[in-house]
Amino acid sequence: GESVGLHLPTLSVQEGDNSIINCAYSNSASDYFIWYKQESGKGPQFIIDIRSNMDKRQGQRVTVLLNKTVKHLSLQIAATQPGDSAVYFCAENQHMEYGNKLVFGAGTILRVKS
């Protein structure tokens, strides 16, 4: 399908290596963060989330790190596989007058070389 990743940063890794995808968020008051994976022709798929009262959370082969001091979020993927190739988005939950709103980053393309 048509790429949604024009001009996005790209991370190329060798199969089996670890990947680290970074995200800078904008609002120091944001209290909830999510990483999504989007494969070609599909909608964004939830990977892992973290609330602001934590600085690390682990899932299956994935770890999210949150550094509130510098407003930075990272996604670590262990033993990267070809099936991990996709666009990865971070999202932050911002508090608005009317409630909460998820604001998405532009995304990073992950390419896994076999």
Add this chain to the structure above:
Amino acid sequence: EAQVTQNPRYLITVTGKKLTVTCSQNMNHEYMSWYRQDPGLGLRQIYYSMNVEVTDKGDVPEGYKVSRKEKRNFPLILESPSPNQTSLYFCASSLIYIDRGPSPLHFGNGTRLTVT
């Protein structure tokens, strides 16, 4: 299977011809939202709904309408489509936790709309 279902997946239409993109979720989610995704611009929110009969504008609502008559359905309506509405559209839903804060959005697989 828990999912968000959009139809159609692909749609080609002409300027001015009204169209509706349907969205249905089977997870009993209160919150539903529409996004458009364009190269270099990421995901932008069009409209959202906190529950039945409660809808509000997102960041790019011009040229779109929505309705939420039932909890499971949230159709997106383009009364008079224009070429600048050519895009990839996603519907999403989530629970709303009053005491636990937000929960992850679940997305449909998208509708690719081309307006000529």
